[in-house]
Amino acid sequence: xxxxxxxxxxxxxxxxxxxxxxxxxxxxxxxxxxxxxxxxxxxxxxxxxxxxxxxxxxxxxxxxxxxxxxxxxxxxxxxxxxxxxxxxxxxxxxxxxxxxxxxxxxxxxxxxxxxxxxxxxxxxxxxxxxxxxxxxxxxxxxxxxxxxxxxxxxxxxxxxxxxxxxxxxxxxxxxxxxxxxxxxxxxxxxxxxxxxxxxxxxxxxxxxxxxxxxxxxxxxxxxxxxxxxxxxxxxxxxxxxxxxxxxxxxxxxxxxxxxxxxxxxxxxxxxxxxxxxxxxxxxxxxxxxxxxxxxxxxxxxxxxxxxxxxxxx
Numbered sequence: 001x002x003x004x005x006x007x008x009x010x011x012x013x014x015x016x017x018x019x020x021x022x023x024x025x026x027x028x029x030x031x032x033x034x035x036x037x038x039x040x041x042x043x044x045x046x047x048x049x050x051x052x053x054x055x056x057x058x059x060x061x062x063x064x065x066x067x068x069x070x071x072x073x074x075x076x077x078x079x080x081x082x083x084x085x086x087x088x089x090x091x092x093x094x095x096x097x098x099x100x101x102x103x104x105x106x107x108x109x110x111x112x113x114x115x116x117x118x119x120x121x122x123x124x125x126x127x128x129x130x131x132x133x134x135x136x137x138x139x140x141x142x143x144x145x146x147x148x149x150x151x152x153x154x155x156x157x158x159x160x161x162x163x164x165x166x167x168x169x170x171x172x173x174x175x176x177x178x179x180x181x182x183x184x185x186x187x188x189x190x191x192x193x194x195x196x197x198x199x200x201x202x203x204x205x206x207x208x209x210x211x212x213x214x215x216x217x218x219x220x221x222x223x224x225x226x227x228x229x230x231x232x233x234x235x236x237x238x239x240x241x242x243x244x245x246x247x248x249x250x251x252x253x254x255x256x257x258x259x260x261x262x263x264x265x266x267x268x269x270x271x272x273x274x275x276x277x278x279x280x281x282x283x284x285x286x287x288x289x290x291x292x293x294x295x296x297x298x299x300x301x302x303x304x305x306x307x308x309x310x311x312x313x
Contacts, residue, residue, distance in 0.1 A: 001180070002131065003237040005311050008259075009135040009142065012245020012273055016121050016295055017141050018091045023060050023214060027052075031090045034104075040079045047075045061251065065215040082207025084214070088139055089190055089204030091118060106190075108163055108200035109140075109148050109175055117144055124304030126311055132234040133183045136246070136255060138190050138211050140201050142183060150179035153197060154230055160191075162199035175199045184231045186224065186255065187212040216251040228258065235262035240311055244272040248280055260284050270310045272303070 014020040021028060027048050033041050051063055067073065067080045092106045107117055128150055133142055143151065152158060160175045188211035190204035191197060203209025212220065220228050235241075241263065248256065263269075265287035274296045282290060291310070295303055 003182075003234040004239040005129070005131045006234060006238040006241045007127065007130045007133050008241060008243045008246055009133065009137060010244070010246030011137060012247070012295075013135075014137050014139050014141055014245070016245060017123075018117070018119055020088055020091060020139060026060055026084065026087060026214075027063070029087075031087055032093075033086075037086075041083060044075050044079055044083055061215055064213060068213060068215060078207065081209075081211070081213060085138070085190055085204040085207050085209045085211070089201050092140065092201055093205070104205060106201040106204060107140075107144065109143055109160070110199070121300045121303075124301075124308060126304065126308045128181070129311065130181060130242075133181060134231055134234065135183070135185055136187045136252075137185075138188060138204075138209065140189070140191055143191070146179065146181065146183075148175050148177050148179065151181045151183040152177040152179055153183060153185070154226060156180065158197065160199045161196045162202070182230060182234065184227050184234065186220070186227060186231060186258075187214075188224070219254050231258060232262050235259065236264070238263060238267055240268045240270075242270050242272065242307060242310065247273070248277060248284065250280065256284065263288070268310075270307070272307070 011020070011022050015022055027045075029041065029045050047067075048063060051066065055062065064080065064084075067075055068077050089106055094105055094107065096103050096105065123145065127142075128146055133146075133151065135142060148160070156178055158177045160177065162175070185192075188209065189197075190201035190209045190211075191199070192210040193203045193206075193208045194210065201209075210223065212224065235258070250256075263285065265285075267285075268289045268291075269285060270291045270293065271281060272293045272295050274294050276292055278292070293303065293306055298306070
């Protein structure tokens with residue numbers, strides 16, 4: 001399969017679709033937490049507010065890096081990862097009453113019944129016409145939009161763990177990724193745990209999702225090696241590349257190296273971002289044909305039409 005038309009999606013894409021917070025707004029501590037979770041969340045909140053007061057010029061990536069690398073931890077790193085996963089899961093959580101108890105779930109890829117994900121904006125048909133999708137996002141927005149018959153995580157025919165459209169058992173009608181579009185999640189996913197790939201974002205509820213934390217110089221672990229190798233092959237063949245909501249932050253060395261070492265000088269690039277760093281982008285791809293779109297100046301149909309026009313032959 002030739003990978004000529006590629007979409008690369010960053011945090012700004014999730015913000016546009018469903019108002020998931022960007023990194024700068026991640027520690028707003030919004031969400032509905034169980035009573036047993038509130039003590040830890042409040043401890044993290046106090047620690048963050050104290051750190052921010054003394055480090056006003058630093059970013060949230062600095063805070064995360066400080067927690068994960070500090071020898072004298074005021075907050076356990078597992079609590080931090082739990083909060084990050086849980087906060088990014090918030091728009092996809094729904095609740096049900098069962099035997100006098102309230103249960104918490106995340107939408108799955110087929111069987112959430114009448115529950116509907118509250119999208120603000122949706123991509124047009126151009127999304128499912130792409131040859132490959134790459135993302136640094138943990139959420140399942142792309143999976144929800146395309147559906148399991150449209151994508152795969154590296155090979156077709158993978159059976160996911162968890163419920164599908166049949167509400168009682170995953171064994172009656174399991175969810176199989178049968179689509180042709182490879183979806184490479186470079187930093188992991190809320191639906192991936194040590195037990196496998198799942199039909200929902202359960203790792204976001206438990207904090208057990210397999211992710212590369214949002215810190216400086218995010219280096220892929222051996223667990224993600226095949227994903228990154230697949231991404232290299234995809235980018236090597238790309239003729240037209242959409243970057244939707246990706247910031248090209250200078251501390252994302254591994255991602256920037258992946259892009260610059262594999263994207264051809266003849267590739268055409270379009271950047272969808274309200275405030276792109278044009279100097280940085282054009283230094284990275286100084287021989288490519290680059291165009292820009294500000295999504296804040298476009299309504300959904302107009303933005304989708306401009307992206308469709310970019311991908312037309």
